[in-house]
Amino acid sequence: xxxxxxxxxxxxxxxxxxxxxxxxxxxxxxxxxxxxxxxxxxxxxxxxxxxxxxxxxxxxxxxxxxxxxxxxxxxxxxxxxxxxxxxxxxxxxxxxxxxxxxxxxxxxxxxxxxxxxxxxxxxxxxxxxxxxxxxxxxxxxxxxxxxxxxxxxxxxxxxxxxxxxxxxxxxxxxxxxxxxxxxxxxxxxxxxxxxxxxxxxxxxxxxxxxxxxxxxxxxxxxxxxxxxxxxxxxxxxxxxxxxxxxxxxxxxxxxxxxxxxxxxxxxxxxxxxxxxxxxxxxxxxxxxxxxxxxxxxxxxxxxxxxxxxxxxxxxxxxxxxxxxxxxxxxxxxxxxxxxxxxxxxxxxxxxxxxxxxxxxxxxxxxxxxxxxxxxxxxxxxxxxxxxxxxxxxxxxxxxxxxxxxxxxxxxxxxxxxxxxxxxxxxxxxxxxxxxxxxxxxxxxxxxxxxxxxxxxxxxxxxxxxxxxxxxxxxxxxxxxxxxxxxxxxxxxxxxxxxxxxxxxxxxxxxxxxxxxxxxxxxxxxxxxxxxxxxxxxxxxxxxxxxxxxxxxxxxxxxxxx
Numbered sequence: 001x002x003x004x005x006x007x008x009x010x011x012x013x014x015x016x017x018x019x020x021x022x023x024x025x026x027x028x029x030x031x032x033x034x035x036x037x038x039x040x041x042x043x044x045x046x047x048x049x050x051x052x053x054x055x056x057x058x059x060x061x062x063x064x065x066x067x068x069x070x071x072x073x074x075x076x077x078x079x080x081x082x083x084x085x086x087x088x089x090x091x092x093x094x095x096x097x098x099x100x101x102x103x104x105x106x107x108x109x110x111x112x113x114x115x116x117x118x119x120x121x122x123x124x125x126x127x128x129x130x131x132x133x134x135x136x137x138x139x140x141x142x143x144x145x146x147x148x149x150x151x152x153x154x155x156x157x158x159x160x161x162x163x164x165x166x167x168x169x170x171x172x173x174x175x176x177x178x179x180x181x182x183x184x185x186x187x188x189x190x191x192x193x194x195x196x197x198x199x200x201x202x203x204x205x206x207x208x209x210x211x212x213x214x215x216x217x218x219x220x221x222x223x224x225x226x227x228x229x230x231x232x233x234x235x236x237x238x239x240x241x242x243x244x245x246x247x248x249x250x251x252x253x254x255x256x257x258x259x260x261x262x263x264x265x266x267x268x269x270x271x272x273x274x275x276x277x278x279x280x281x282x283x284x285x286x287x288x289x290x291x292x293x294x295x296x297x298x299x300x301x302x303x304x305x306x307x308x309x310x311x312x313x314x315x316x317x318x319x320x321x322x323x324x325x326x327x328x329x330x331x332x333x334x335x336x337x338x339x340x341x342x343x344x345x346x347x348x349x350x351x352x353x354x355x356x357x358x359x360x361x362x363x364x365x366x367x368x369x370x371x372x373x374x375x376x377x378x379x380x381x382x383x384x385x386x387x388x389x390x391x392x393x394x395x396x397x398x399x400x401x402x403x404x405x406x407x408x409x410x411x412x413x414x415x416x417x418x419x420x421x422x423x424x425x426x427x428x429x430x431x432x433x434x435x436x437x438x439x440x441x442x443x444x445x446x447x448x449x450x451x452x453x454x455x456x457x458x459x460x461x462x463x464x465x466x467x468x469x470x471x472x473x474x475x476x477x478x479x480x481x482x483x484x485x486x487x488x489x490x491x492x493x494x495x496x497x498x499x500x501x502x503x504x505x506x507x508x509x510x511x512x513x514x515x516x517x518x519x520x521x522x523x524x525x526x527x528x529x530x531x532x533x534x535x536x537x538x539x540x541x542x543x544x545x546x547x548x549x550x551x552x553x554x555x556x557x558x559x560x561x
Contacts, residue, residue: 172267172268173194173196173265173267173268173270173388174196174263174264174265174266174267174268174270174337175264175266175267176198176224176261176262176263176264177224177225177226177261177262178226178262178264180217180218180223180224182196182198182209182263182265182268183196183209183210184196184268184270184388185210187387192389192390192393193273193387193388193389194270194387194388194389195210195385195386195387195388196209196210196263196265196385196386196388197209197210197211197383197384197385197386198217198224198261198263198384199211199374199379199380199382199383199384200221200224200360200380200381200382200383201362201379201380201381202221202233202242202243202244202360202361202362202364202381203242203362203363203364203365204216204365205219205220205221205233205242206218206219206220207221207223207224208374208380211374213374221233221244224261225259225260225261226260226261226262226339227258227259227260228257228258228259228260229257229258229259230246230247230252230255230256230257230258231244231245231246231247231257231258231259231344232244232245232246232247232248234248234355234358235364236364237364240363240364241361241362241363241364242361242362242363242364243358243359243360243361243362243381244259244358244359244360245257245344245354245355245357245358245359246344246353246354246357247354248352248354248355252354253351253353253354254349254353256343256344256345257343257344257345257357258341258342258343258344259341259342259359260339260340260341260342261339261340261341261382261384262337262338262339262340263337263338263339263340263384263386264297264336264337265336265337265386265388266297266336266337266556268388269390269391269392270336270388270389270390270391271334271335271336271388271389271390271391271550271554272329272332272333272334272335272336272337272338272386272387272388273329273333273334273387273388273389274327274329274333274386274387275327275328275329275331275332275338275384275385275386275387276325276326276327276328276329276385277325277326277328277340277382277383277384277385278323278324278325278326278377278380278381278382278383278384279292279310279322279323279324279326279342279382280322280323280359280360280361280362280380280381280382281321281322281342281357281358281359281360281361281381282319282320282321282322282357282358282361283315283318283319283320283347283356283357283358284318284319284320284347284355284356284357284358285318285346285347285348285353285356286315286318286348287346287347287348287356288344288345288346288347288348288353288356288357289315289344289345289346289357290342290343290344290357290358290359291309291342291343291345292309292310292312292340292341292342292343293307293308293309293310293340293341293342293343294307294308294310294328294331294332294338294339294340294341295307295308295331295338295339296331296332296335296336296337296338297335297336297337297338297339297556298556298557299335299336299553299554299555299556299557300533300552300553300554300555300556300557301553301554303557307341308331310326310328312324321361323377323378325383334550334554335554336391336554336556340384342359344357344359345357359381359382360380360381360382361381362378362381391525391547391550391551391554392518392521392522392525392547392548392551393518393547394515394518394519394522395514395515395518396490396515397448397487397490397515398447398448400443400444400447404441404443404444404488405488406438406439406440406484406485406488407438407439408439409439411441412439412440412441413441413442413443413466414439414440414441414442414445414456414466414467414468415437415438415439415440415466415467415468416437416438416440416467416468416469416470416480416484417436417437417467417468417469417470418436418437418438418469418470418471418472418477418480419436419469419470419471419472420436420471420472420477421471421472421473436477438480438484440484442456442466444487444488445487448487448513448515449487449511449512449513450512450513450514451510451511451512451513452511454512455468475507475510476503479503479504479507480507482504483504483507483508483511483513483516486513486516487513492519495523498524498527501520501523501524501527502520502524502539504516504520505517505520505521505524505539505543505545506543508520508543509543509544509545517543517544517545518547520545521540521545521547521548521551524536524539524540524545524548525548525551528551528552528555530555530558533552533555536548536552537549537552537553540552
């Protein structure tokens, strides 16, 4: 199909010629009183002329084909020489349509390189026009012959780099509106901190995740909305603006509108460390208002959270537009998620009352501009940045400047004696064997256990004698062996049961090994459910497992309640 711009130029040129010819013919007819008498003779002459024209067009077409072929060969040679440069050359402006068929090759703005135009008396690809029937001698456009190296331009071709977010992995970090996976990316230079960002652009009517503009995360505003009522998208073609507003229908335009978005990071086991949201909205009437609210997700601690109002400066004029970043951390700190809601209401009652409250008003374009800055104030009308941390953080063991091996007597500077009682009687004899000695290193133990660090820094007998005696009433032999191996190697055996993890948590708490406490918390959280919630909360309280205790308090309530 021929580009409309070329066809319109030809049509306009032909129409002008027709108008000129018609005016000339009309004047001639008015000045000749014998025209009516000569009609029959003129018609007879036209028939003869048409027969002559058929022969003329045949020879003319042959000449035209020869000229086109010659020009195409010359043009192809030039294009081959310029093939490496044509992408850098600016597109030329379309010159006037040539009057002579010998000028059938020209540079076209749309293709950016020479093309060949063929004309024919009739072309079924175009609608019938006055130009097809006139006697100006100009034939309508029929087809375009493209150069052999022509490559169609692609909408996404650009020398500019589009910012693409880094995704840590393909696992879900959470759920958006209970349906779509949220992905988190690590915060550079900060341990245990991650970021998730959801942004909405009204121009493209699409959501983007983590600043990635190369792909739309969701393609329509409704896809990302958790709940909404009386909300529609509006495009002002006269002002080239687009936004969300209330419905313009007669039965709904006076009603309030609301829309909300839900962020839930439970599935990824993340809690919120900070929350900053850009909100863009406007009112165009003193009686109109847009109010924003936020509330955390329900938890065992707060089963029915209340909406918290997000405060903005008061309206001072009838036209009031806001584009601000609000720090909302105070409402959702350490929560698993939140719901954000906008409520649109009021306005002077007239036929455009629905238009008096607007969300995310932006310039309207079909595609997002290339090279757009994701941090620009105007790029997103809604921009939610959530900084997250794991609900249970597991730190690595502190690093040591030298390596140590458990039970290496040649380098050991401290001994742990383990004694087994022969009976339940408190005065019963204890049994000690050579296998019940652990040769350890005070530097390693003090670095990785606060209990041993305090012991070695004190003036207690054990510190002076360089030995410590433990019995089976203090700790089981297996548990002591697991703990010492963990302190030296950072590894744990395959622990399979809830009771075993609870026992290990007890001893990790006694010897104040924070990294081991964290691993026990992580494991016990995996057993957490509504049936054992109270039991695990009691265990966490008893052994000082603060992270596990938080998980119990912020556990999701049963939906049956």
